[in-house]
Amino acid sequence: MFKPELLAPAGSWDALVAAVQNGADAVYVGGRMFNARQYASNFDREELIRAVDYAHVRGVRVYVTVNTLIADNEISELVAYLKFLYETGVDAVIVQDLGVLRLARSVFPELNVHASTQMTLHNTPGVELVKASGVKRVVLAREMSLDEIKQAKQRTGVEVEVFVHGALCISYSGQCLMSSLIGGRSGNRGRCAQPCRLHYTLVDERGKILLEPEEVGKYLLSPRDLRLLHHIPELAEAGIDALKIEGRMKRPEYVATVTRIYRQALDRYAMAPYNFEITPEEDRQLLQIFNRDFTTGYFMGPPGADLMSYKRPNNRGIRVGRVVNYNRKKATMSIQLDERLNLGDGIEVWVSEGGRQGTVVDQILLAGNPVESGLPGQTVTVPLKGKVKPGDRVFKTHDALLMRQAQQSFTSPKELRKVNIAMKVRVKAGEPLRIIVEDTEGNKAVARTEFIAEEAINRPLTKETIRRQVQRLGNTPFNLATLEIKIDGNIMVPLSEINEARRKALHLLEQQRIMLKRPVAIPETLVAARLEEADSYRKDKEKREQRKIMRLSAAVGNKEAALAAFEAGVDVVYVGADGLNGTPVLKVDDLQELAAKAESQGAQLVFALPRITKDKDLAVIAPFLQQAGKLNLGILATNLGTLKTVRDVGVSNIYADYSLNAFNSQALLWLQDNGVSQVTLSPELTLEQIERLAAEFNVEVVGHGALPLMISEHCVVGSVYGGFKEAQKCNQPCRGGEQFALKDRLGMLFPLVTDCFCRSHIFNPKELCLIEDLKPLYEAGVCTVRLELRKDSPDYVKKVAGFYRQEIDKLMKNKNTYAPDPDAKETLVAMTAQGVTKGHLYRGVL
Known part of the structure; x- marks a missing residue:
């Protein structure tokens, strides 16, 4: 009977022990750097070594999270850290950053790599792409249903890990900038402040309350906790390799309780799969240890309002x-x-x-x-x-x-987690007593007494006496499965000597079990050579010439907005078919008209794929891709699955959107290796970081617009305003032309838009505005400045693009004497309802 791995969290030493002793097959931990839970206790290097040894002695695998975005100035530290982890014997590292993936596979090909849920892997092509890049296991997006998980597993054959218990993010992991843009604490850098768990009220675009908090609750973005305990049979039958418990920020008591209950359930399933059931007491204990109420998430399909904990964001007991x-x-x-x-x-x-x-x-x-x-x-x-x-x-x-x-x-010093061993005891006169211990993996250790056995005068050793001494394993991680004793003659050996030999043998066996997982150290010279090879493009490629002309691009939401952008003089227009107003406003035939308009303007049309594209969504956009291919349009790839899809159909002009989180030169190289010609950089980068990347790559920077803070499979409007639940269809209030927003406790309005796939997009109240910073961006080597205007009207698009066109033209004409027009900035500020921001261009993120 196939039994999935049970993977438990460990944010502290006590939590690690709790996970191991309560039956985890593997644990995932974070070090003090490069991990997505920087507010957990985590482990320094000495503690990591101790943790890995402790787990390996007890037959438990250890995966270390290296799942944040890294900056170029951190690469040398990252490489040293990966070397340390490999030589410590960790069983795998879990990564988000494409640059970390490239470095890990290039410099440490012996090190197993798992793709974090922060990679937003939610379709089969995306899984295929990272598998081809050397990823052994993928942690799939929590928004995938059982059928979607099955399909990804069956079509790719890669190891699949899914979350089965614990807190849920309302946004797709890896696609949330809310904490980052509101407070400078980046979830992509491991410092999420969880603003989604705060108060929000559903309002219209003018701030009029549509539903009083008393009607539904104050916590419109706070999901319940995931619990798939009752669905272990379906998970196992789907061939899912690992069941993951969320909770590196939770107390060790939580880890102990949840791990124990899932361990019991998995073992019962393996013993009697057709009589599987969960006891009321197990359910009660899971509720008691921590719950925001429970949900099966998207496992059985879209749950609507049944996903959410509207009344409170914390434990309800x-x-x-x-x-x-x-x-x-x-x-x-x-x-x-x-x-x-x-x-x-x-x-x-x-x-x-x-x-x-x-x-x-x-x-x-x-x-x-x-x-x-x-x-x-x-x-x-x-x-x-x-x-x-x-x-x-x-x-x-x-x-x-x-x-x-x-x-x-x-x-307790008494171990619950035991490894079965076989023990043999041999003793005869004139020789030391020998104890031989062997585990099921073939590790063997031998210890001898200091005392030389001699003929007994009064009370010779018996098998029963020896048995009593050697089976005292209560505070060790071993269980005596078999014992063979051979005594040659009437022999005497002090009991204290037998006890000491037993302790030595078990200690030696522990060391063997540790060293079995410790690989041979990699010489520094080899690491340096591999790193140099990974960076060899810098030797073979001349420094990219500074473009003489900075281009202006605009991402818009429909045909009319695209035409307005072209009329305003935009060089590159990105337009998609996901329709951020509930309807797919762009038609396949519209691409030909827009392509003709672009050609007449000397501009370029790029078809933008949706940021989230499940396998069924790929079928919806297939006709657009075919038409884009006929017209030889560029394609904006927005996730790893769409990148592979457009690459496989032979698109030669592939753009990578900022949703791919390109944060460092290694990530840009990975994208370049996979067919990308231009990358829109992460909006979390500073000007200094941008300049370093722009010196060697064709990069685009978002310069204006309301940035999306999160994209969610959960439709906020439909669930709280449209009656959508598991057993009730949505009445589609988003199709009536009404505009929605979320009002926070400070009175800020976050625009809330639904796309044609019924996903929610939440935008920053303040618009990014870098019109005063075009010259620094140009001097940094930025090729293209993008206006992010997907939800805006054609008239608004035309006005904003006109100002940027005007300023860029003046800059290109008089680079040395150019000064920004203050009236342009003032006009743009006046056009926004809640003000503007420079984002992270100068402040960066924590």
């Missing part, structure tokens, strides 16, 4: 009962219990007025008498300072008994 009385003088409340309540439990009362009241239960009275626990059906009294009323619900957010059980698993 389990309802333990209701208030039946509150004594204000004594500051006590009486609760009719539905669940057991113990001393030390944490409870929270959801009061009808004033939010929530919480306390730790330090006294329980039953009929006036103190007790340690209250049982379901009983009415108990507990102390509480606060205003509560009869009928208010009481939730247990901290279960003291469950926490103690979890803590015991990682604080």
